[in-house]
Amino acid sequence: MHRRSFLAALPLGVMGAGAAMAQPYPNVGMGDRITGERFAGRSTVWGSQGAAATAHPIATLIGIDTLRRGGSAIDAAIAINAALGFLEPVANGIGGDAFGLLWDPALGRVVGFNGSGNSPMGLSLETARSRAVDGYLPRYGAVTVNVPGTVDAWWSVHQRYGKLPWAEVLLPVAELCERGAPVPQVIAYYLERNMANFQRPNAGIEEIDNALSVYTTSGRTPREGEMFRNPNLGRTYRMIAEGGRDAFYDGPIAEHIESYFRRIGGWMTRADLAAHQTEWVTPLMTTYRGVEVYGLGPNTQGLSTLQLLNVAEQFDLRTMGFQSAASIHHQAEAKRLAFEDRARWFSDPRFTEIPVEHLLSKAYAAERAALIRPDRVMDHVFPGDAPTQGDTTYFSVADADGMMVSWIQSNYRGMGSGLVPDGPDGSTLGFMFQDRGELFALRDGHPNLYQPGKRPFHTIIPGFACRDGQPWMAFGVMGGGMQPQGQAQIIINMVDYGLGPQEAGDAPRWQHYGSSEPTGQPAEGVGVLHLESGVPAVSRAGLEAMGWTLGPPDGGFGGYQNVMRQINADGGWTYGAATEMRKDGLALAW
Known part of the structure; x- marks a missing residue:
């Protein structure tokens, strides 16, 4: 049996990335640092009022700006996550799920939330098995799509911990989507490979035209340093900014999602979306x-x-x-x-x-x-x-009141299922659905056996x-x-x-x-x-x-x-922020 690798951050075919990304000067090592360990690419960033570390410099800047405008660490986290859904679509977006751990200064303890969604009630085990490949659910397509939990997670944590008005958190990100941003090196690399994988023969995706319209121009993805815009996602963010979580789960966005799956032969309905709710959980320790x-x-x-x-x-x-x-x-x-x-x-x-x-x-x-x-x-x-x-995005953010947030959000395998929902007037909603349902088991008696209305095993x-x-x-x-x-x-x-x-x-x-x-x-x-x-x-x-x-x-x-x-x-504290030298990210503090 062909071994399938369950790497959320890597699309099919990237396992050979070490060779594909080989440098032209393989015998040249790192420069020498005057202090700290030689293998460290940079110093830890220090600040006293707040800090953010994300996988994209602009997302980090948005987080810091949200803090400086008087927002809480949760306000900053929501703004960062929304920005990354545009800036880093190879790893996350509002078509996926979110989880978080945070230090609540008022309670003096760590609290957690589970923002993962259920499988569609109309998708039976029998139907899921009929779509299996080698006894397992496929990588892509409607059978892998669960209810996206991210937007409700934003809403739930903002209700508890937000300081800025809801719309003020999201509208700057909507403007960013419309204005556009240059694509950095690693994201450009994965974007090209994800879209190539979706277009392979027998990829199992019901339709690919919507994804191509969002993520490609003139038949290709943007290269490093080129501008990328997603005004459709900006419009979706504006609807969420105006209508709150209900706009997504029981309003105009939900209507578009249900119509889309009806069109392509999928199973997600407005009732599935409306039933979703973020779960506050007690973390393990x-x-x-x-x-x-x-x-x-x-x-x-x-x-x-x-x-x-x-x-x-x-x-x-x-x-x-x-x-x-x-x-x-x-x-x-x-x-x-x-x-x-x-x-x-x-x-x-x-x-x-x-x-x-x-x-x-x-x-x-x-x-x-x-x-x-x-x-x-x-x-x-x-x-x-x-x-x-x-494929997943992770970020950390902290504020002057002592709140610290650990947040992870993903569409699972690379960009997700390959499916981008229809929007108004022949457009799209600008985001891709996750393929997290791939991680269900199909064997009788297994605890993770697929069932309608069930959450799959999650890696994030x-x-x-x-x-x-x-x-x-x-x-x-x-x-x-x-x-x-x-x-x-x-x-x-x-x-x-x-x-x-x-x-x-x-x-x-x-x-x-x-x-x-x-x-x-x-x-x-x-x-x-x-x-x-x-x-x-x-x-x-x-x-x-x-x-x-x-x-x-x-x-x-x-x-x-x-x-x-x-x-x-x-007796006071300062924040030290660190980021990943293997990605495009940035850590900042102030």
Whole structure:
């Protein structure tokens, strides 16, 4: 069976991106910094009144401008997310879902929300199975589309935490869509490849003309530095600014969406949209060497980050050495153990009982850690016994009142399903629907089995960490199954190896592929451990000697943002913001 890779940030065909993006001067290394670690591409950005770190410089500027106009961190987060839906359509948009963790200064604790939508009530399991490819749901098309949760998430968090009027948050972004912006390097690269994939023979997309009209001009996508405009999305934002969430879920936008799916033979209806509601949730938490690390529970994979850290905590990674074979080996084996539980248990908790407390316990982590051999990769990894009771953008933002927001939003595989809904007067609504439904299982008895009105397993997860009960970091690493692996590496880099937020993100990363998947796809032996080129040669040799199959850099190591709060000697705090050198992003503070 052909192995399918579930990388939300990467469209089909980008697994060879390491070769495709090769530089003309492969033997030239980085310049030398006068301070800090040599592998860090820049310094952490510091400010006292607020900070933002996003995947696009203009989105960061919009976030900072929203804060400077008196907005809260939530106002800034909504404006950033709306801007990224235009600026970075290869990773997110209002056709997808959103999740968040935030520090509420008034409550003095971390709170979370789940903004993921249900599958259409009119799409049966029988019909879904009839559209399967090799026993799994396809990558693209209407069968993969769930109710988009993002706009309702914006509305719900703004009702609680917004300071600026709703329309004042969105209208500057609508103007940006109409005015346009130059396309940066990485986004131009992915935009071209996404659109090429959608146009492949037998892609399974009911219609592609709407997407072509939005994202191409004269038969091609915009190149680096060229202007891109999306006035249709600007008009949609104006409707949402005027009519609130109801404009999208039970108003003119909902009418257009229902008519579109009726036209192409899909299943989404206005009733499906109107029934959607963001869920406020209590985050899960574990400690890693005294640091409190938070994650969202299923239907997300946030528990996997916490499980990975619980297992890694059983070993003295600091003594093993930064980027050593031993340290990477134990981290990767912890990932393999956590991901087998992910494949076995994770699903929509409204439909399946999931033994979260047991899977999160330190006693269970100790049992699992005992399976790891220090000098040899495990031949087989299975989910643990538990009592029966289961392409993305990420950004961080903080304000002067102490609110810190960790926000992640995605259309799943690259740009999403390939489907852009019709708009008024022969136009479009300017956004693409997610293909998150691809992650349902179709095997009877599986917790993540497709059902109408059910949320699929979700890869996107925000991260948050506290120290001594006070907020420390709003952070995340985007990119499908890379997210728990990347989040754990950031925590380990900072806690075990003492790196700062920018250095922790710029450090070379590893990613393991080949674990079992929540779609029911089984593991493939020990899988493949991909290493970035900065991992020392001696570590590579040591990992191969342990039995690891090593893969090259493939462009799939995620995208990272972080806003860290530092308590200073005078008792006040400052914010340190860091961004991802692998993307087009920018971190700013003031």
